[in-house]
Amino acid sequence: MSVDVDPELIALPDEPVVAVRASRLRLPRSPKILIGFALLVLFLLLAVLGPILAPHDPSATTADLLQPPSGAHWLGTTQSGQDVFSQLLVGARSTVLIGFLAGATATALSIVVGVTAGFVGGLVDDILSLVTNVFLVIPALPLLIVMAAYLPQSTSSNPVVIGLIISLTGWAWGARVLRAQTLSMRRRDFVESARVIGEPRWRIIGHEILPNLAAIVMSSFLFTVLYAIGTFVALAFLGVVDVSHWSWGSMLFWAESLNAAQVNAWWWFFPPGLAIALLGTSLALVNFGIDEFINPRLRAAGLSRKVARRAGLPRRAKLGLTPVLGGHR
């Protein structure tokens, strides 16, 4: 089975990270990663504490219809007088929960499939790769819609079930990346020597290969969570998933079907959309950090501004123009 040129292959560090010693952990210091991390923690807290912090019952209707943000209702009200802010806080839980659940399941699945395929090779690899590629190519959202549509009413409102079927469409990418990395690692010296010594397969996978895949698994997990949240929101937006449970996606469903856009009730759909965007951004930023950790070349290396200015050098040397100290090039 021909393997496409996998960009992820090139990202592997030259030296295997044998044991994650504290001295080796060069924690990223770039601001964007710290921001991403902070945001992520914020959202996780929101997911846990949301329903407790919500000032009103999100489903409770009031007489204040379609009110813009005010002191009483921080983010305004909906068509039926429900408090948008409370909806946002309560909705955080199922959105984040399903996202992370689906992400975790999909990542676990991708590890099993990807590492097995890469390590065992042969016919097993061919079959697993075929299955992976099929799942990769088939468009996820239409498939999910069809699957969800056929679910009996009771099951389709169960968030765990939703999370599971979302993960069924989200594991393939991670599996492909992990397979490529496992393949390249299998040929490395330290794995070969473990084999020659006679270490049992499961030990090799557990002790030699998995630790080195840790960063990539983490990155894959975050990416999958991003995907899962986006997909869940899309499904809720379409009304495929039970919209009586509050989530950011269902907020947008109600906003769309009750024509919030047409009546300029921006406070209704801005918050959930913005929340999704921020959560997604935080995941992406943390992912950035992991990318730079995996591939040091991506780091914003080069001289610090102070050092560069003092030496009279450009911060980043241009290719083919080696800087001369004290020169003006």
Add this chain to the structure above:
Amino acid sequence: MSDQEAVLDIQGLSVDYGVGADAVHAVVDVSLRLARGEVLGLAGESGSGKSTLAYAVTRLLRAPGVITGGQAWFAVDDGPAVDLMAADAHQLRKLRWSEISVVFQSAMHALNPVMRIGRQLSDVIRAHRPGLSSSELKQRAVRLLGLVGIDGDRLGSYPHELSGGMRQRVMIAMALALEPKVVIMDEPTTALDVVTQREILEELIGLRDRLGFSVLFITHDLSLLIELADSIAVMYAGRLVERAPARTLFDSPCHPYTYGLRGSFPALSGERSRMTGIPGSPPDLRNVPSGCAFHPRCGYALEQCRHDTPKLLQLAGGTADRSVACWLHDGDRTPPAELTDHPPVVEAGNTVGGAA
């Protein structure tokens, strides 16, 4: 050698990796002269700074390389010599390849895998000689391939379709595309098998005789240089330690390091002899020994060698231009017999190449 003859005059070049206290001094105060039509071999172990020097001269050194001092005067036909260290991007672009070209070590990595070699040969010609028609460009490319013995209908091939030896030949042809004055060759045959290596080196000598360009030939394999080079410069830990005409260097090395290098490879003919290597290993450039960097491994080390870094000294006497950086040859000192101009003929087999 008068100034007029030198096509490349490097004066006191120093190159660091990084800036500030942690900077690694890869090249320290190296001065070299390359005459027109001369083949200068630059030899040393890995980490000696020879490649760094070569790339720094052409300002092609990658980050975090920084040039911390010195000049590199390049003789141009129309006007005074240009200091490559002070040149701007525009000047460098003009000089590059048309006056100085480079042959990289691994042709597989130095050739663009998605471009046909004909195109890679002609794009540089087009860049420097605009106004040539495409058929003229094609003709030139065919001629270049012919120079290195490759058939013209390989113009449309991709690098991965050629053998290792052919790729290296293409690199050499490419380097000669604009008939430069200087060709820098960075270990061009290291990745090849011995037979191909020999073929390519012979072709190189032939080309040099025909076209008359100068060559800066970088290698860790000293034995290659005896037939190829006119003169050899030896580097150690970023400094130049000896320079002499090739034959002389082999027959009578003056620096203990060169002496040790020469004794490190066996002669193919003559009687068997005991091989002497050089004890120890090359220094970590972040932690260079004080004084003469070689002293921990030197069998002739003096007390002075531990404290003072020797400067490159012109050797008095002898016919040709020789210099060595070693306290043994300083002033009135008498160096050991084997390290003089006329070493005693040692036990059978130790002179390189057998019969002198």
Add this chain to the structure above:
Amino acid sequence: MPHLLRRLAFYLVTAWAAITVNFFLPHLMPGDPVQNLVARSEGKLSPQAVDALRVQLGLSGHQSLWGDYFRYWGQLFHGNLGLSTSFYPAQVSTVLSAALPWTLILVGTATVISFVVGTLAGALVAWRRGSWLDGVLPVSTFFQAVPYFFFALVLLIFFGNDLGWFPIAGGFDQGMSPGLSLPFVGSVIQHGFLPAVTIVASSIAGWILSMRNMMVTTMDEDYVLVAEAKGLPGRQVVGYAARNAILPSVSSFSLSLSFVVSGALLTEIVFSYPGIGFQLLQAVQSEDFPLLQGIFLIITFAVLAANLVADLVYTLLDPRTRQEA
């Protein structure tokens, strides 16, 4: 060539898998699928529709499951995707063939623009690393995280409603008759502008980031240094790197396309654009399962075809694939 043939074989296998899943899905769910559908539809299905559905799904009890399966294949080869229950008795294929061209044009154009501009931008950002252009990266990241339909809503309100620069619904002005006349085409462009901008803005970040990352790696290669050593003008040196760096973007096209398709469907819904996305919403809301399944198949086939084109392009760009040693 063998590379392409292998890819084609793969796509055929995938198509087979999609069709098979499509067929078996109703049977996999617990309970009688038709009963489930009737229950969910809450009376929207007429008795005739239910009967037709039963026959279509192979649940009329007349034939074995395998028989139905082969019959299903036969139907597909005749272009028969079944009967739509919400547009009963119209054929699914008829309903979709009206909507498909709109989606194809919108998504096709937007994707091409996004890819081209994104890759160029990515190459530029990588080349001028350390300059202000690096700021493009976090901005793109943010836009990448914004859900398509949210962005669409924002654009709709701002440019459509408030500023009135663009129409807020439909594919073309209602009064016009379709044809290749200039006013019609102009109207189409006007209606398609905001949806296209939405799709481009949301997908471009992926291309930028992936190209930039690959360029950074490629610029470390010797042949890029050779290009500089040759004294080639800057553009050509970038070209040396870019022509290699673009390869992974092309080969990972399938993954990106999956996202674009999902986003495009939702965008169409927001803009009431008369494409497949809109039909999708309709089908979900009216529990029109044949239509839903038909949409799934059509989208899958379109994606497979697009992937095949991407593979073809890859073969053209990377000469190493043309020779399977």
